[in-house]
Each structure stands twice: as structure tokens, then as C-alpha cells.
Amino acid sequence: MRTINADDIILPIADKIKHSLTNVDGPTLEALKKARDTESSRLCRWALGQIIENDEIAARDCAYACQDCGQAVMFVSVGQDLHINGNLTDAINKAVEKGYATARKSVADPLTRINTGTNTPAIIHYDVTVGDKLTVSYLAKGAGSENMSKVYMLTPSKGEDGIINSVLDCVKSAGSSPCPPIIVGVGVGGTMEVCATLSKKALAVEQNDKRDDVARLEKRILDEINSTGIGAQGFGGDVTALSVHVAVAPTHIGMLPVAVTIQCHSDRKFTAEF
Amino acid sequence: MNEKHNSVDNIKSYVLPLSDSDISEMQCGEIIRLSGTVYTARDAAHKRFVEAMADGKTLPLDLADAAIYYCGPTPAADGELIGSCGPTTSSRMDDYAPTLIKAGLKVMIGKGKRGSAVNEAIKKHRAVYLAAIGGAGALYKNKVKSCEPVAYPDLGCEAVYKLQMEDVELLVATDCRGKSCLK
Numbered sequence: 001m002r003t004i005n006a007d008d009i010i011l012p013i014a015d016k017i018k019h020s021l022t023n024v025d026g027p028t029l030e031a032l033k034k035a036r037d038t039e040s041s042r043l044c045r046w047a048l049g050q051i052i053e054n055d056e057i058a059a060r061d062c063a064y065a066c067q068d069c070g071q072a073v074m075f076v077s078v079g080q081d082l083h084i085n086g087n088l089t090d091a092i093n094k095a096v097e098k099g100y101a102t103a104r105k106s107v108a109d110p111l112t113r114i115n116t117g118t119n120t121p122a123i124i125h126y127d128v129t130v131g132d133k134l135t136v137s138y139l140a141k142g143a144g145s146e147n148m149s150k151v152y153m154l155t156p157s158k159g160e161d162g163i164i165n166s167v168l169d170c171v172k173s174a175g176s177s178p179c180p181p182i183i184v185g186v187g188v189g190g191t192m193e194v195c196a197t198l199s200k201k202a203l204a205v206e207q208n209d210k211r212d213d214v215a216r217l218e219k220r221i222l223d224e225i226n227s228t229g230i231g232a233q234g235f236g237g238d239v240t241a242l243s244v245h246v247a248v249a250p251t252h253i254g255m256l257p258v259a260v261t262i263q264c265h266s267d268r269k270f271t272a273e274f
Numbered sequence: 275m276n277e278k279h280n281s282v283d284n285i286k287s288y289v290l291p292l293s294d295s296d297i298s299e300m301q302c303g304e305i306i307r308l309s310g311t312v313y314t315a316r317d318a319a320h321k322r323f324v325e326a327m328a329d330g331k332t333l334p335l336d337l338a339d340a341a342i343y344y345c346g347p348t349p350a351a352d353g354e355l356i357g358s359c360g361p362t363t364s365s366r367m368d369d370y371a372p373t374l375i376k377a378g379l380k381v382m383i384g385k386g387k388r389g390s391a392v393n394e395a396i397k398k399h400r401a402v403y404l405a406a407i408g409g410a411g412a413l414y415k416n417k418v419k420s421c422e423p424v425a426y427p428d429l430g431c432e433a434v435y436k437l438q439m440e441d442v443e444l445l446v447a448t449d450c451r452g453k454s455c456l457k
Binding site for chain 1: 351357405408413455
């Protein structure tokens with residue numbers, strides 16, 4: 001059985017968090033540039049240009065790409081043949097505290113609103129998988145976009161059109177608030193909490209074995225979102241979303257849960273394997 | 275390529291405080307370049323402003339012809355003036371803004387659309403709402419030439435700071451005729 005020390009992951013994860021907060025995800029930056037080159041609205045081209053300039057300044061100057069450095073959402077998958085010495089959850093929280101040492105601390109008690117001062121605790125979702133690896137995926141989740149996320153408990157007769165209409169309802173009601181152009185995570189199936197988690201996992205973790213019908217659904221949803229005319233920053237344009245990521249799970253014969261997580265263009269994330 | 279896309283031709287420059295003719299000139303949907311003094315304030319500071327006004331107390335800033343930037347920066351790194359400082363969602367200040375506009379506030383800078391009560395107050399008192407780009411905190415950090423604390427240090431990133439900003443490109447989102455151009 002392979003063994004690792006929980007404490008050995010603290011520094012690497014802290015360093016990756018720091019790097020992510022000043023370096024927007026590469027494919028997202030590429031998508032922003034492509035959007036700027038194809039956008040027909042003058043105002044949206046300006047907005048996209050300012051965003052790209054911002055992301056380049058952030059990387060060059062090691063400045064935070066956005067002042068809202070977000071709550072740390074972690075998807076952790078633990079191989080069942082791996083033994084971890086020490087406390088994994090503590091190690092992840094120590095990494096988050098270190099990684100956010102000079103960042104804005106945005107975590108507070110929900111009732112007293114007193115800030116924890118460390119940006120912890122992280123939101124941690126654990127999965128047990130086969131093998132002997134530990135995989136940690138991180139997503140910085142800001143409030144502007146997260147406040148616009150929603151769950152729709154549809155019934156099966158609503159079908160694929162119902163899923164698409166739910167996402168459109170969520171995106172339209174969000175309008176300019178989540179800092180478009182957005183990235184959209186959609187969880188379909190499972191139960192209420194499973195589809196909500198899937199909608200976020202779809203944004204944080206790359207899916208390698210995507211079904212063809214899921215890929216087609218993503219394309220349909222993306223085209224519909226980009227027909228809304230919301231555009232970058234809600235200035236009215238062609239590119240409202242950069243990409244859509246759908247994850248599915250089997251559900252009850254009497255249910256069709258759909259969850260939508262909206263992610264802003266400041267897409268800060270990484271996946272690390274130990 | 276970058277130059278062509280990132281720049282907008284014939285941008286008018288303005289210096290704060292804005293005169294009434296500056297404000298009249300600004301048209302909804304126009305991109306402008308702004309320099310001068312702005313005060314940062316977001317949810318918690320707005321609540322205190324309005325409570326202080328209701329109690330007849332003096333505010334930590336003179337609202338007459340003032341500009342407020344809805345912003346809660348990241349802490350400044352050693353040797354720097356300020357951290358990343360992009361706009362926060364303006365609509366969260368909608369419950370407070372009409373009171374401040376009535377008291378003389380002329381310029382609000384933030385992100386996202388405003389409610390109809392704010393747009394009506396803007397029209398009635400000839401103010402203007404300017405949209406900055408959400409998620410561009412590093413860009414605006416470099417536009418800040420000085421930063422001094424003004425009030426409410428206990429609020430942390432929500433404290434009020436007086437910033438001198440230089441050449442910030444902004445969109446006129448609600449002009450003094452109450453016309454708005456955000457979705």
C-alpha cells in the first residue's frame with residue numbers, strides 16, 4: 001500500500017492556490033481572446049479587452065486577478081489503496097490558510113457575519129476511487145456569481161427542453177450580476193444535493209469520458225445562452241458564456257433535478273495529483 | 275491586434291468633481307476616461323452612512339459632488355498603495371443610493387444594473403452611474419495613485435478609503451436623463 005504524509009501536501013497546494021489567484025485558467029483566457037476577436041458589439045469588445053488586459057497584468061505583476069479571491073471549493077478524490085498519515089482535512093485547510101495569506105479573506109459565520117480571518121474552512125467534497133492516488137481540484141468561488149446559482153426540481157416529462165429552459169432562466173435572471181462572460185456548470189440527475197454538487201464539480205474537474213449526448217446538450221445550452229444577447233458585463237452582445245459543462249447522474253424515475261452553478265470569467269482553479 | 279481591440283477611439287476625459295455640464299454631456303452607452311478623487315464604500319459602509327444621516331450626524335466624507343466607488347480591495351502588499359480593487363455589484367447599494375444622491379452624491383461607480391428607484395434619483399438630482407468591469411481588479415489597482423483611509427477601519431476591506439485614480443475607462447451606464455443601457 002502506498003503511503004503519503006498529509007503535511008507534505010500543504011505547501012504544494014498553498015503555492016498552487018497563490019498561483020491560481022493571480023493566473024486565470026489558460027483555456028479560459030484563450031476563450032476570452034477568441035470572444036474578443038469575434039464579438040460584434042463595440043461595448044463588449046471593449047469590456048473583453050479590459051478583462052484580457054487585467055488578466056495579463058495580474059499574471060505579470062502577481063496581482064490578484066479579482067479582489068474577490070473567493071471561497072476555496074475543493075474536490076478531493078482519495079484512492080482506496082492509498083494510506084494517508086495525519087489529518088487530510090486539516091492539511092487542506094492549512095494549505096488554504098497559507099495560500100490566502102495575502103489575499104482577501106471572504107469567509108464569515110452565516111449568522112454573526114464574523115469573518116474567520118483565514119479564508120477557512122474550505123468547502124471540501126470527498127470521493128473514494130480506485131487506485132492509490134490523491135487528487136485535489138480547487139475552484140475559487142466568488143459571491144457575485146455564486147449568488148446567481150440555482151436548483152430546479154423538474155419532473156421527468158420536462159425532458160431535455162426543460163433542462164435547457166432552466167439554465168436559460170438562471171442565466172437570464174442573473175443578467176450582468178455574475179460578471180459575464182460566464183462559465184456554466186450544470187448538474188443533471190441524482191437528488192437535490194447531488195445535482196448541486198455535480199454542477200460545481202463539472203466546473204472544477206475535467207471529465208474524460210463524456211457521453212456524446214451530454215456533449216451535444218452542452219453545445220445546445222451554450223448556443224441558447226449566447227442567443228440571449230446579455231453579452232460581456234451585460235453590455236449587450238454575442239458572447240454571454242464561454243463554455244458549458246454538464247455532468248449527469250442516475251436519478252429517481254419520478255425526478256429530473258437540474259442545478260446550475262455560474263462561474264465568472266475570473267476562472268481560477270487547478271488540479272493536483274499526489 | 276491588442277491595440278485595435280483594447281482601445282476605443284475619441285474617448286472624452288473628465289476630472290472629478292464633475293461639473294453639471296460634464297454630467298449633461300455624458301450619454302448612456304458612451305465610454306469615458308475618468309481621473310480624480312473617489313471614495314470606496316460597499317454594503318456595510320453604506321448602512322453606516324444612512325444610519326448616521328438619520329441620526330443627524332456628520333458623515334466621514336462630504337457627499338456634495340462626491341464620487342463613490344463600490345469596491346472592497348484586497349489588502350495592499352508590502353510597499354504598495356492598494357491591492358486589487360475591482361467593482362462590486364452595485365444593486366446591493368440600491369436601498370441606500372437614493373438617500374445619498376439626494377444629499378449631493380453625483381457619481382457612482384460599480385458593476386451591474388441599478389434598480390428603477392436609483393435611476394429615478396439619478397434623473398431627478400442630475401447624477402450619473404458609471405460601470406466598471408467586474409473581475410478586473412488588477413487593472414484598476416494600477417490606476418490608483420494614492421490611497422488613504424477615511425473611516426470605519428473595523429470593517430476591513432469594507433472600510434472607506436479616499437483614492438486618487440487616473441485615466442480609468444468607464445461606461446456611462448445610467449446618464450443624468452435616467453437612461454440606462456445595462457441588461
